[in-house]
Amino acid sequence: MKETGVVVNIKGALATVKVKRPAASKGCCHFDTTKDEFLEAYNNCNAAVNDTVSVESEVETEKRQAFIKFGLFIAAFMIGLVGGYYVAGLFNAANLNGLFSIAAALLAIVITHIVYKRLNGEAKRIPVINEIVYNT
Missing domain, CATH: 2.40.50.140 (Nucleic acid-binding proteins)
Structure with a gap:
């Protein structure tokens, strides 16, 4: 701008x-x-x-980066949900599918946040x- x-x-x-x-x-x-x-x-x-x-x-660049970050978090959440469902099946804990899914989704978001922050930093533009x- x-x-x-x-x-x-x-x-x-x-x-x-x-x-x-x-x-x-x-x-x-x-x-x-x-x-x-x-x-x-x-x-x-x-x-x-x-x-x-x-x-x-760099307003436009910052908007694009925020959109990419949001997309990464949504993708990590979805992968975590699906992954947790299948991990529960591996442990024969069909009654805990939801718990495994939510725990894996939250773990995926935390890992994505840490990796994104390390790669991009929090430098002031x-x-x-x-x-x-x-x-x-």
Whole structure:
């Protein structure tokens, strides 16, 4: 998602950018329905304070990753249910099919969560200043 904003502060490789975003409530009146928000972004273009810049964030990538994670959890849950049903059959515990299924499904979700977290990490995704629109 690309946004345009003004650089208000620079700290090393990071810049604080003020962007205008829609307010939470969109009224029917003729008032300004935007609010100022501040983003921390990598300053790859060496922008200076008061420069108007274009900032690109990874919102679409994060949405796609959340969808994939949700799909993985659902798949793990279903595999756990089916696997638990068959494990109960191996132990000749037909009256405990449900218990085995739920326990295996929860175990599959926990294992999937641990593996997913290890592979992707919990790193903070920071937007990037990709161009200077206007120099001051």
